[in-house]
Amino acid sequence: MSSENNVDYPRKILDYVEGFLVSKTLFASCELGVYDLLLASGQPLSAAEVARGLGTSEDGMERLLSACVGLQLLTAQAGDDKVLYSNTEMSKMYLTKSSPRSLFHSIQYNSKTIYLCWHYLTDAVREGKNQYEKAFGVSSKDLFEALYRSDEEMVKFMQLMNSIWNICGKDVVTAFDLSPFKTIYDLGGCSGALAKQCTSAYPESTVTIFDLPKVVCTAKEHFMSADEGRVFFHKGDFFKDSLPEADLYILARILHDWTDARSLELLTKVHRSCKPGGGVLLVEALLNEDNSGPLTAQLYSLNMLVQTEGRERKASEYTALLTTAGFANIQVQRTGKIYDAILARK
Ligand code: SAM
Ligand code: ASE
Numbered sequence: 001m002s003s004e005n006n007v008d009y010p011r012k013i014l015d016y017v018e019g020f021l022v023s024k025t026l027f028a029s030c031e032l033g034v035y036d037l038l039l040a041s042g043q044p045l046s047a048a049e050v051a052r053g054l055g056t057s058e059d060g061m062e063r064l065l066s067a068c069v070g071l072q073l074l075t076a077q078a079g080d081d082k083v084l085y086s087n088t089e090m091s092k093m094y095l096t097k098s099s100p101r102s103l104f105h106s107i108q109y110n111s112k113t114i115y116l117c118w119h120y121l122t123d124a125v126r127e128g129k130n131q132y133e134k135a136f137g138v139s140s141k142d143l144f145e146a147l148y149r150s151d152e153e154m155v156k157f158m159q160l161m162n163s164i165w166n167i168c169g170k171d172v173v174t175a176f177d178l179s180p181f182k183t184i185y186d187l188g189g190c191s192g193a194l195a196k197q198c199t200s201a202y203p204e205s206t207v208t209i210f211d212l213p214k215v216v217c218t219a220k221e222h223f224m225s226a227d228e229g230r231v232f233f234h235k236g237d238f239f240k241d242s243l244p245e246a247d248l249y250i251l252a253r254i255l256h257d258w259t260d261a262r263s264l265e266l267l268t269k270v271h272r273s274c275k276p277g278g279g280v281l282l283v284e285a286l287l288n289e290d291n292s293g294p295l296t297a298q299l300y301s302l303n304m305l306v307q308t309e310g311r312e313r314k315a316s317e318y319t320a321l322l323t324t325a326g327f328a329n330i331q332v333q334r335t336g337k338i339y340d341a342i343l344a345r346k
Contacts, residue, residue, distance in 0.1 A: 025067045027111035030104060032056060034068070035087055035095040044077060044084035101166050105159035113156065117306045124306045131306055143257065143309055144212065155218060161253070162191040162223060168337045169197035172252070172283050175333035175341035178202055181248035181279065185210050187238050187270070188254045191223040192231055194283070198250070199230040207250075208232040210243070238266060243273040252283035252339075256300075257308040260321065267325035274346045280327060282342040286334065287314045296338055318342050 029035065037053045038045060045053070047062035054061070065085050068074040073091045076083045087096070094103045120131035132140040138149045148154040165172075173194065178184070179202050186195045189209030198207045209219060213235040220233060234244065239262070243249075249270045255263040270280055285297040291314070301312035315332045319342070322330055327344035334340045 022071060023110070023115070025064065025071060026073065027107060027115075029064055029068050029073065030095055030107045031111065032064075033097075034065070034074075035091050036097055038074075038085065038087045039092060039096045039098075044079075044086045046079065046082045046084055048082070050085065103163055103167075105156070106163040109156050109160035113153070114303065114307070118303075121302065121306055124302075128305070130308060147307070148214070151214075151218075154214065155222065158191045158215065158218060158223065162193040164338070165193035165197055168335070168339050169194050170201065171335040171337055172339050172341050173198045173201045175335055176281070176331065176343045178248060178281070179204065181205060183246045184208070184248045184250060185234070185244060185246040186250040186252070187243070187266075188251065189219075190215060191219050192228070193223070194250065194252050195231050196228065206230045206232060208234050208244070208246075210234045210236055210238065212237060238269070243269055245273055245275055247275055247278045249274065249278075249280045250283065251280065255282060255310065255318070255321070256284055256304055256312055257310045259309055262309070263321055264324055267321055267327070271326040271346060276346055279343055279345045280322070282318055282322075282344075283339050284318065284342070285312050285338055286318075286332070286340040286342075287312050289314050289316060315340075315342065 032054050034050060034054070037050060041053075047065050048058050050065060051058040051061035065074060066076075069076045069085070073088060073095065074085050075088055076085055078084075093099055093101050095107075096102060097104045117131055117135050120134050123134065124131050130140050130143075130146075132138050132146040132149075136146075136149060138146050140146045147157055178198070181202075182205050184198060184205050184207045186192075186198070186207055187210050189195050189207075189211055192209050195207040195209050199205060207230065209216065209231065211219065211233075216233045216235045224231070251266075251270070254266070258266070267280070274280065285294075285300050287297045287301065288294070291298075297312045304310045304312060319330050319332075322342070322344045327346060329345040331343045332340070333342070
């Protein structure tokens with residue numbers, strides 16, 4: 001066994017202790033616009049040139065760029081008397097703002113919101129509840145009033161929700177053949193990113209985004225282009241208002257926000273409105289049955305504690321909720337990426 005794996009050298013622990021230094025280096029380099037400048041320049045740049053372009057100190061920028069090279073987010077080549085920096089293929093694709101697969105907004109939300117909430121993770125574990133009051137001074141009585149504490153915060157949350165479906169959305173909507181379902185409602189469909197994936201995979205289906213009125217207004221204004229055929233909107237509150245009849249209801253990252261009791265209330269309502277032979281598609285990050293992983297779902301479950309009223313669950317826990325709500329024929333499909341799919345029929 002190499003010395004790095006034995007107890008004399010606690011590599012993992014040392015890495016974890018300083019894991020936030022890695023996140024912060026990534027956040028700062030994105031926020032300052034390092035990857036966008038390197039893309040725009042079209043050629044490798046020195047630290048001095050990047051510093052000048054972004055209005056930062058030269059010394060600070062040199063250290064930041066060097067750390068990004070260490071993280072393999074940039075490459076460095078020796079110039080005449082200075083080092084020249086370039087984007088990697090991965091940073092060009094995921095860290096520049098203009099890329100169709102950009103994770104910029106997700107990084108921003110992690111940096112500006114989630115990071116601040118996680119300052120209170122210890123308290124969240126102690127108290128068993130989210131930390132909006134401490135982190136942002138807002139009441140956590142109504143979850144989405146707290147999450148949407150300003151219009152700006154709502155748009156940032158919607159941008160976060162939007163970004164992942166350009167990367168994992170197709171896997172989720174094609175995990176099952178949804179072509180028999182013509183009228184689809186995406187409950188809590190937010191910006192419409194998953195709805196668009198769905199209409200492009202199933203050319204004969206229409207998808208209606210059902211969400212809170214101000215979310216629908218913002219989705220139409222900021223996230224939809226004129227050529228978005230077959231995507232419609234419905235303003236409503238899925239706990240308070242009646243749900244329209246449909247062949248399929250998608251609930252993507254909805255149940256993980258809520259307790260078992262509220263999840264059951266919603267699923268029961270969905271079952272009542274669902275056409276016979278219709279179904280419900282749950283999209284969530286599934287925990288293994290023995291809770292052994294995946295690490296992302298385990299960490300997301302902690303984030304649900306800090307930020308919501310819910311938790312990440314195992315497939316068997318979703319199956320139990322669906323069965324109690326009246327659904328049958330439950331099928332689970334893992335995608336191998338962050339989000340998995342469960343289809344149940346009425
Ligand atoms: N389904 C989207 C996705 O996976 O990207 C968004 C998931 S987001 C975590 C939860 C969504 O549920 C938000 O768009 C939010 O506005 C919506 N929502 C929360 N409470 C709601 C309610 N009572 N009625 C309708 N929509 C609601
Ligand atoms: C929610 C999903 C998220 C509510 C709050 C959230 C995400 C971040 N904050 O339904 C997306 C998943 N990422 C993490 C870190 O949990």
